[in-house]
Amino acid sequence: MKTFEYITPETIDEALELLGEGAQILAGGTDLLGEMKRGLATPKRLINLKGIQGLADIRSIPDGFLTIGSLATLSHLAEHPLVAQHYPLLIEALQRTASPQIRNIATVGGNLCQRPRCWYYRHSAFPCIRKHGEGCFAMGGQDRYHAIFGGHRCFIVHPSDLAPALMALDAEVRIAHADDSRIVPLTDFFVGPRDSLTQENILTRQEILTAIRIPVPPDNAYGTYLKVSERKATDFALASVAVSIAWLDTQVTHARVVLGGVAPVPWRVKQVEEMLIGDELSGKRIERACERAVDDATPLRHNRYKVALVKGLLRKALHAAHRSREKGEK
Amino acid sequence: MNRYGLKEKIELRINHATHHIEVDVRDTLLDALRDQLGLTGTKRGCDMGECGACTVLMDGKPINSCMLLAVDVMGRNIMTIEGLAQDELHPIQQAFVENGAVQCGFCTPGMILTAKAFLDHCSNPTDDDVRQAISGNLCRCTGYRKIVEAILDAASRLRRGKRHV
Numbered sequence: 235m236k237t238f239e240y241i242t243p244e245t246i247d248e249a250l251e252l253l254g255e256g257a258q259i260l261a262g263g264t265d266l267l268g269e270m271k272r273g274l275a276t277p278k279r280l281i282n283l284k285g286i287q288g289l290a291d292i293r294s295i296p297d298g299f300l301t302i303g304s305l306a307t308l309s310h311l312a313e314h315p316l317v318a319q320h321y322p323l324l325i326e327a328l329q330r331t332a333s334p335q336i337r338n339i340a341t342v343g344g345n346l347c348q349r350p351r352c353w354y355y356r357h358s359a360f361p362c363i364r365k366h367g368e369g370c371f372a373m374g375g376q377d378r379y380h381a382i383f384g385g386h387r388c389f390i391v392h393p394s395d396l397a398p399a400l401m402a403l404d405a406e407v408r409i410a411h412a413d414d415s416r417i418v419p420l421t422d423f424f425v426g427p428r429d430s431l432t433q434e435n436i437l438t439r440q441e442i443l444t445a446i447r448i449p450v451p452p453d454n455a456y457g458t459y460l461k462v463s464e465r466k467a468t469d470f471a472l473a474s475v476a477v478s479i480a481w482l483d484t485q486v487t488h489a490r491v492v493l494g495g496v497a498p499v500p501w502r503v504k505q506v507e508e509m510l511i512g513d514e515l516s517g518k519r520i521e522r523a524c525e526r527a528v529d530d531a532t533p534l535r536h537n538r539y540k541v542a543l544v545k546g547l548l549r550k551a552l553h554a555a556h557r558s559r560e561k562g563e564k
Numbered sequence: 565m566n567r568y569g570l571k572e573k574i575e576l577r578i579n580h581a582t583h584h585i586e587v588d589v590r591d592t593l594l595d596a597l598r599d600q601l602g603l604t605g606t607k608r609g610c611d612m613g614e615c616g617a618c619t620v621l622m623d624g625k626p627i628n629s630c631m632l633l634a635v636d637v638m639g640r641n642i643m644t645i646e647g648l649a650q651d652e653l654h655p656i657q658q659a660f661v662e663n664g665a666v667q668c669g670f671c672t673p674g675m676i677l678t679a680k681a682f683l684d685h686c687s688n689p690t691d692d693d694v695r696q697a698i699s700g701n702l703c704r705c706t707g708y709r710k711i712v713e714a715i716l717d718a719a720s721r722l723r724r725g726k727r728h729v
C-alpha cells in the first residue's frame with residue numbers, strides 16, 4: 235500500500251476544501267481499504283469523514299422525509315425504529331448486505347459509492363478499461379457474474395444491495411460542493427458505461443455525498459427485497475429485485491421495480507412498472523411482467539442463468555405483494 | 565482537524581488498558597494488535613473483510629479489524645480475545661471447550677467475540693438467531709453445528725449465572 239496523508243476534518247466545508255487531485259474520501263473504509271491493499275486506489279490524501287458532527291444522524295423531518303446522514307452505518311440504519319416502521323424493504327436489503335461485522339463499519343454513503351466487484355477489475359494483473367486500461371476481460375472471458383443489461387465495452391454489475399432498495403423507495407441524495415449543494419434523485423445518481431468507463435456515479439472529485447432522503451411511502455404500500463447469492467452471507471448478489479407496490483382497492487396505483495446484480499447500474503425496469511399500474515395484480519399479469527422485465531436482456535456466454543433468476547425473483551416478489559394486499563383486505 | 569503523516573504515535577484503548585504505540589498510518593487495527601502489541605489471538609485470515617478471523621469488539625460490536633486503520637480507532641474501546649477471560653475461562657469459552665466447538669482453532673477467537681457481542685443483547689436465542697449472528701465468521705473445519713450448540717449452551721450458562729447473582 236502506498237502511503238498517504240490522513241486527515242480528519244470537523245466540518246463538511248473543511249472536507250470540501252481538502253478535496254482535489256489525489257485526495258479520496260474515507261467513510262467506513264470497507265471498500266476503499268480493500269482497493270488500497272490491492273493497489274487499485276492510491277490516494278495521496280485520505281479525508282476521513284468520521285470527525286464531522288451530525289453526518290451519521292438519521293432523522294425524520296417534518297416534511298415527511300427520512301434523512302439518513304451518509305456516514306450512518308448499515309447496522310445503525312437497520313436498527314432504526316422508523317426504518318422498521320415504514321421501510322421493511324430496506325431492512326430486508328440491509329440484512330442481506332455483507333456480514334454483521336462489515337455492517338457495523340460500512341456506511342450508507344459508502345455503500346452507494348462502492349467500486350465494482352468484477353474479478354478482472356479487482357485483480358491487479360488485469361489492466362481493464364475501468365482502470366484506464368485496454369478492454370474488458372469479461373468479454374470472451376469468465377463472464378458468469380457479469381451484466382445481462384446495459385453493458386457496453388464494460389460488463390460490471392453494480393454491487394450494492396442498498397441502491398436498488400433505496401431506488402424503489404424513490405430516494406434522493408444530497409451532494410455537497412464548495413459552491414452549493416444539490417439534491418438529485420437516486421435514479422440519476424448512477425452512471426453506466428455509455429456515459430463513463432471509469433466511474434459509476436455522477437460525483438466529481440470536488441463533491442461529497444452528505445445525505446440520503448426517502449419520502450414516506452404511499453398509503454397501502456408493500457415493499458420487498460429479494461436476493462440470490464452463491465453463499466447466503468457475505469456475498470454479493472447474482473441477482474436481486476426490489477419491488478414497491480401500492481393499491482387503491484384492487485388497482486395498482488404505484489409500482490417500482492429495480493434489479494440489482496445484473497447491470498452496471500441499479501436497473502430500474504420502467505416498462506414493467508408502467509404495465510403494472512392501473513390494473514389488478516393477477517397471476518397472468520405477473521407472468522407478463524416477468525417476461526417483460528427481461529425483454530431487453532443481452533446475456534453473455536456464461537450468465538444466461540441470470541435471466542431466469544430475475545424472472546423467478548420478480549415472480550416471487552409480485553406474488554408476495556399480491557398476497558399481502560389480499561391479507562390486508564380481510 | 566487532525567493530520568497524520570507517515571509514522572504516528574497514537575493512543576489505543578484495548579481490553580480496558582491504554583496503550584501508546586507508534587504506527588505507520590497504513591497499519592490496520594489488526595496490524596497494530598498483532599505486530600505492535602503482540603496480541604496474536606486476533607487472527608489474520610483473508611485481510612479483506614471476508615472471513616471474520618480478525619473479529620474484535622469495538623464499543624461492544626463485532627468488527628473486522630483488518631478493515632479499519634489503526635489511526636481510525638483512537639478513542640474507541642477495543643476488546644480482543646485476550647481481554648475476555650478473567651480468572652477463569654469466560655462461560656462462552658468454557659462452552660466451546662466442552663462442546664467440542666474447536667478444531668484447528670483459527671476461527672475460534674473471532675467466533676467467540678462475535679458470540680459475546682450477540683449474547684450481550686440476546687439471552688435466549690434460537691438456532692437460527694445464532695446462525696445469523698455468526699454469518700460473518702467463516703469456519704473451515706467444524707461445519708458450524710458444534711459452534712452453534714456451544715453458543716446455545718453458553719447462552720443457558722449465562723442465563724443461569726445471572727440468576728445466581
Ligand SMILES: Cc1cc2nc3c(=O)[nH]c(=O)nc-3n(C[C@H](O)[C@H](O)[C@H](O)COP(=O)(O)OP(=O)(O)OC[C@H]3O[C@@H](n4cnc5c(N)ncnc54)[C@H](O)[C@@H]3O)c2cc1C
Pocket residue numbers: 258259260261262263264265266267268304305330331332333336339340341342343344345346347348349393394395396437441442443444468469470471612613614
Ligand atoms: C466481504 C464483503 C462482502 C460484501 N458484501 C456486500 C453485499 O452483499 N452487498 C453490498 O451491497 N455490499 C457488500 N459489500 C460492500 C460493502 O457494503 C461496502 O464496502 C460498504 O458499504 C462501503 O461503505 P464504506 O463506508 O466502508 O465505504 P468506503 O470504503 O469508505 O468508501 C467506498 C468508496 O466510496 C467513496 N465514498 C464513501 N463515502 C463517500 C461520500 N460520503 N461521498 C463521496 N464518496 C464517498 C470512497 O472514496 C470510496 O471510493 C461487501 C464488502 C465486503 C468487504
Ligand code: FES
Pocket residue numbers: 607608609610611612613614615616617618619628629630631
Ligand atoms: S482477516 Fe479480516 S475478515 Fe478475514
Ligand code: FES
Pocket residue numbers: 665666667668669670671672702703704705706
Ligand atoms: S475450527 Fe478450524 S476454522 Fe473453525
